[in-house]
Amino acid sequence: METFLQQIINGLVQGSIYALVALGYTMVYGIMGLINFAHGEVVMIGTLVAITVIGGLMAAGVPAVVAGGTGVLAAVVVCMAIGWWLERVAYRPLRHAPRLTPLITAIGMSIVLQNVAMIVWGRNYRTFPSLIRSESFEVAGASFTTVQVMIVSVSTLMMAGLLLLIYRTKLGMAMRATAQNPQVASLMGVNIDRVIAAAFVVGSALGAVAGVMVGSYYEIAHYQMGSMLGLKAFTAAVLGGIGNIAGAVAGGVLLGIIEALGAGYIGDLTHGFLGSHYQDIFAFIVLIGVLMFRPSGLFGEKTGDRA
């Protein structure tokens, strides 16, 4: 029972990270129907920027809270700039191109960002400075740490904030209008270019926060960390119904728990025939399953093809 509970906690935390990253995918997809495969790399850059800034400030004797805050801020600003730049350079010129073109560009941009990060930060693993002293708590035999609690609460807050933005602000209204029909929205006076750029910027800011969370949880970062994380988060977004904000969070958490339980119990269930090295395939089994049986995801509503 303790083990089961612990696996649920493991999955919940891992899932919250997926959820945070998945929000960025869903945000962009919901508005322009584009899967921004470079999002995982934006997260990675967020982590590395935060490491550099926080590490530098802490070395200069700045208190941890200030350094941490500045680090998060710097990561958010840099990622927003990258998001804006990505949209401007790689996606806007292709807005009327066939659907496959921006997808390939997205993969291309992810390779570009990865290599830029390798040049800037080198190939070695970077250690994330420990900001908060991570204390372990035990509840019913399962242990969890302050960082884990923080991750889950930040994800929840971010999701709530995003919902507020989409449903309670003017920008959100413009985003929803653009999502429904860009042409009509532009006839109504919505500046489509600006709305789409905003979606990228907001999505990238979320990615930056996710990056800082990932960094402070595992305390390591690496220029290649974005690709697998991005794929898993994409799966989470699809699972929850891509384009749906609550769905991204639910999908992320669910995927995290599926993975943790899968890795923990697959050996016992198959009597050692399959081992825990199959941990990563659960995400993709889920992806294939969703695409086959419920392509619109758990929360997604069926939508007709957009004109």
Add this chain to the structure above:
Amino acid sequence: MRALPVQLSAVSIAVAFALAACGQKEEPKPAQAPAASTATAPKPEVVVKLGHVAPMTGPQAHLGKDNENGAILAVEDLNAKGLEIGGAKVKFELLNEDDQADPKQGTIVAQKLADAKVNGVIGHLNSGTTIPASKIYFDAGIPQISGSATNPKYTQQSFNTAFRVMANDEQQGKVLGQFAAKQGAKTVAIIDDRTAYGQGLADEFRKAAEANGLKVVDTEYTNDKATDFKAILTKIKSMKPDLVFYGGMDAQGGPLVKQMKELGIKAKFLGGDGVCTPEFMKLGGDAAEGQFCSLPGKPLEKLAKGPQFREKFTKRFNADIQLYAPYVYDAVMVMADSMQRANSVEPAKFLPQVGKARYDGVTATIEFDPKGDLKDGAISLYQYKGGKLDYVETLGGAPEATAAPAPGPASAPAAAAPVQAPGKQ
């Protein structure tokens, strides 16, 4: 029918030798060939191309760079000496390739090096890439010395071109198993990263642990790109082992040991050479403190040429030795030494001499057994203490290699192994 291809290939080998010999002694212009111009007035310079392969990108890039630095240092030292082989001045050149620690990429770059007609290959770093690549080098007749591939399979394929200057995992696993028992562990859990290295080491450890009366209560797996180990560690926690053994590299081992601590696992951690690095301690932080790992060979400080090598290395690259650099350095040196003894840089000519090597290197006196494994490889155990690797003890291996008798004809050649001549189809 059967005789014909053999004759043909014999002829082609002979031709190859003849051509090779020409190319070696003379200016590369074929027009000048006929005259008996055996190294007269201005000494021609022969370029010896040595391939070096390690992952230069990806999670193990820091180890790849370390290997490359070892090779660079060796080549620079060799060129500074101004060696003469076969009457010509020799200039060594390093062709560095990146195999990304990926077996597929490993064979691609191996083919590239074979096509570039390198004289010898140093590497690869990982067993997983070294083993598939060794077939390509064998087919091309190129001697290969790895400074770090420890999976036993590498030298068990009867390839007379495959050598390593480091004790293999059979020896290492055995020592680690003994050590686990000596630490008072009764039950162990094993994690391996499913690479040729990790799996090989974990399997050898399991055998040795069971032979020493330990009980393996759980076996879990991960991969060499993972960062989250909580799920498998939770499972291990429920089995309550005394010791967790990890077969894999530092980039995963560091976070793994950290997550062990976070989950409140009290078991000791033990790993092989892949985690015996400064990087592991950096990534593992406090959690690494007091844990154990093993390295083939003896500590640099305890070797005659060790401290000097470390000084030279840090001065040249402004970086500390990560792991295998001294072994790679020795691998290059053994290759060059064999060329000198054969008085030829042609792979086919100096290959038999590699097997007969008896080279007083930085890491050990290097001699090979008929399979191409390092003779009498010792294994040392270390404890992570205060951010440093603390030497504990050396197990296995010959007491001291210095007083060994000169190599007789019986003791040597890997070339005598029952294999076909390279170049044959």
